[in-house]
Amino acid sequence: MAEVSAETIRSALSRVTDPRTGQDVISAGMISGLVVKGSNVGFVVEVPAAVGQQGEPLRRACEEAVARLPGVTSVSAILTAEAPAGSRQAPRGGHDHGHAGHQHAPRPAGQPTVGQKPGVPGIASIIAVASGKGGVGKSTTAVNLALGLKALGLKVGLLDADIYGPSVPRLLGLSGRPETTDGKKLKPMVGWGLPCMSMGFLVPEDTPMIWRGPMVVSALDQMLREVEWGTLDVLVVDLPPGTGDAQLTMAQRVPLAGAVIVSTPQDIALLDARKGLNMFRKVDVPVFGIVENMSYFCCPNCGHRSEIFAHGGARRTAEELGCDFLGEVPLDIAIRETSDGGAPIVASQPDGAHAQAYRAIAEAVRAKIDAGRGVRQGPRIVID
Ligand code: ADP
Numbered sequence: 001m002a003e004v005s006a007e008t009i010r011s012a013l014s015r016v017t018d019p020r021t022g023q024d025v026i027s028a029g030m031i032s033g034l035v036v037k038g039s040n041v042g043f044v045v046e047v048p049a050a051v052g053q054q055g056e057p058l059r060r061a062c063e064e065a066v067a068r069l070p071g072v073t074s075v076s077a078i079l080t081a082e083a084p085a086g087s088r089q090a091p092r093g094g095h096d097h098g099h100a101g102h103q104h105a106p107r108p109a110g111q112p113t114v115g116q117k118p119g120v121p122g123i124a125s126i127i128a129v130a131s132g133k134g135g136v137g138k139s140t141t142a143v144n145l146a147l148g149l150k151a152l153g154l155k156v157g158l159l160d161a162d163i164y165g166p167s168v169p170r171l172l173g174l175s176g177r178p179e180t181t182d183g184k185k186l187k188p189m190v191g192w193g194l195p196c197m198s199m200g201f202l203v204p205e206d207t208p209m210i211w212r213g214p215m216v217v218s219a220l221d222q223m224l225r226e227v228e229w230g231t232l233d234v235l236v237v238d239l240p241p242g243t244g245d246a247q248l249t250m251a252q253r254v255p256l257a258g259a260v261i262v263s264t265p266q267d268i269a270l271l272d273a274r275k276g277l278n279m280f281r282k283v284d285v286p287v288f289g290i291v292e293n294m295s296y297f298c299c300p301n302c303g304h305r306s307e308i309f310a311h312g313g314a315r316r317t318a319e320e321l322g323c324d325f326l327g328e329v330p331l332d333i334a335i336r337e338t339s340d341g342g343a344p345i346v347a348s349q350p351d352g353a354h355a356q357a358y359r360a361i362a363e364a365v366r367a368k369i370d371a372g373r374g375v376r377q378g379p380r381i382v383i384d
Contacts, residue, residue, distance in 0.1 A: 002071065003038060004039070004041070004069055004070070004072055006034055009034060009036065009043075009066055009069065012065045012066055012068070013025050013062055014026040014027065015065065016065050018030065018058055019058075020051065025058070025062060029046075030045055030046050030047065031044070031045060031046075031062070032046060039074070040075075040076075040283070040284075041072055041074070041076070042076045042078070043062075043076075043078075044078050044080055045059045045062050045077050046080050047079065047080070055079050056079060059077050059078075059079040062077050063075045063076075063077040074248075074282055076245075076249055076252060078217060078249065080218075120224055120225060120229065120235070122230060122231045123157070123229055123235050124233050124373075125233065125369045125372075125373065126224075126234075126235045126237060126255055126256055127234060127236055127256065127259065127288070127365065127369065128239050128250075128251065128254070128260070128280075129141055129142035129145060129236060129237065129238050129259070129260050130239045130243075130247065130251075130260070130261055130276050130279075131239075131241050131242075131261065131262045131276060132241075132242065132243060132261075132263065132273050132275045133241055133242055134165075134242070135241075136263060136293055136294070137264070137293035137294060137329070138238065138262045139160075139167045139171055139238050140171065140293070140335065140344075141260075141329070141358075141361075142168075142238035143158065143168065143171045143238075143339070143344045144345060144346045144355075144358040145236060145260065145291075145358060145361060145365065146158045146194055146234075146236040147347050147358070148346050148355075148358040148359045148361060148363075149233075149234055149236070149362045149366060150194060151350065151355075151359055151362070152366060154233040154366065155231060155233045155234075156194060156232065156233065156236065157188060157195045157196065157197075157229050157232045157235045158172075158195070158196040158197075158238065159196070159224065159235055159238070160198030160199065160200065161223070161237050161239050162238055162239070163199045163219050163220070166198040166200030168196055168198040169198050169200040170340070170342060171339055172191030172192060172194065172342060173191060173341070173342020173343060174191040174342070176189070176201070177202070178197065178202070178227075181228070184226065185227060186227050187227075187228050188227055188228065188229060189201055191342075192344060193347070195229065195232075197223045197227045199219065199223070220253065220254065221253065224254060234366075237256075239251070243275040243278075243279040247279060248279055248283065256285045257286070257372050257373070258285065258286040258287065258288040258368055258372060259276075259285050259286070259287050259288060260287075260288050260289065260290075260326060260365060261277060261289070261290045262291050262293050263276075263291070263292060263314055263317075264292070264293055264295075265292060265294070277290075286368075287323045288365055289323050289325055289326040289364065290323065290324075290325055291314070291326045291327055291328070291361055292313070292314035292315070292325075292327075293328075293329050294329070294331035295330055296328075296330050296331065298331070315328075324364070324368075326361050326364045327357060327360050327361040327364060329354065329357050329358065329361075330354070330357075332354060334352075334354065335354055346358045346359065
């Protein structure tokens with residue numbers, strides 16, 4: 001089927017009226033950043049600052065109007081509230097804490113760049129770590145993968161995009177607030193030699209995060225582009241768990257070179273990993289492969305290995321789905337303790353078997369990144 005035209009989309013949107021003004025959204029100039037990519041459509045619905053989140057029903061109406069068009073399989077409409085000139089609103093749900101990071105809190109309005117995915121100067125590749133649901137060890141994998149890539153000699157940064165439940169500060173044992181040199185950009189925090197940024201550094205832990213989708217996206221944009229990342233070979237982005245709209249929009253907004261899906265053997269059976277895979281396919285982001293976490297259990301006393309969750313499902317699922325299997329990490333108390341104690345195992349026990357497993361995953365990921373950039377792999381030298 002031919003790609004739906006921008007004209008058809010505009011014509012559909014011209015039948016959506018803003019109940020506040022009685023004007024249709026096209027004549028009112030409220031639609032911008034229209035992008036059509038195959039059967040996927042993205043655009044921005046701009047509402048005045050005073051309307052803010054009350055514009056949500058209108059955004060939905062616009063999305064539904066376009067979704068009904070033949071040849072459209074997905075629509076992502078982003079609501080932005082136009083900030084009054086010179087102001088920078090903090091979209092937090094709680095009260096003002098007045099801390100140093102306050103003026104850097106993300107704003108709800110911004111330059112819409114939906115679908116355009118401009119690169120981030122200085123960062124060669126951005127990769128996402130995702131999971132079908134929470135608690136599978138996605139953040140633990142993201143942190144150890146980032147440290148594994150660093151151990152391979154790459155310059156690596158880590159962006160915690162889990163706005164609602166940031167865990168990177170805890171996993172890297174970091175606290176405090178990022179500084180700024182010029183009042184505009186934040187300096188990343190550094191843990192175990194890894195520059196990182198997380199919402200956890202910007203808002204106190206007890207702040208309720210009741211942000212809506214567009215605000216989350218704008219927070220992500222700022223953590224990506226208004227942080228002095230310097231020159232990086234790879235920025236690892238720890239995405240929020242799940243495959244809902246927020247994750248989809250994020251995957252769409254960030255210029256991702258590829259994604260790594262973390263899954264436990266049980267989720268493989270429950271199809272959660274497949275949902276993750278489909279989400280990235282929808283937004284044309286290559287899936288580098290699946291990592292099976294908590295793959296088997298290592299007894300801390302005798303080292304006995306128990307396959308408590310029908311280990312190996314990820315490898316089979318990866319094969320079935322035509323994507324790669326990147327490696328497996330056992331369920332081991334040492335991983336939990338180091339992770340929750342702020343001393344990730346790849347950095348704190350670099351000579352152990354677990355660090356080796358993460359480095360092997362990092363090597364597989366690096367090969368994927370290089371392949372995507374057209375870098376030819378040199379011959380592998382094996383010394384017996
Ligand atoms: P997610 O980001 O998917 O929510 P986390 O990385 O926060 O998951 O991990 C959830 C919990 O499981 C944490 O307490 C973490 O220390 C623990 N954990 C993660 N991976 C492993 C593992 N391979 N072995 C033991 N514990 C793990």
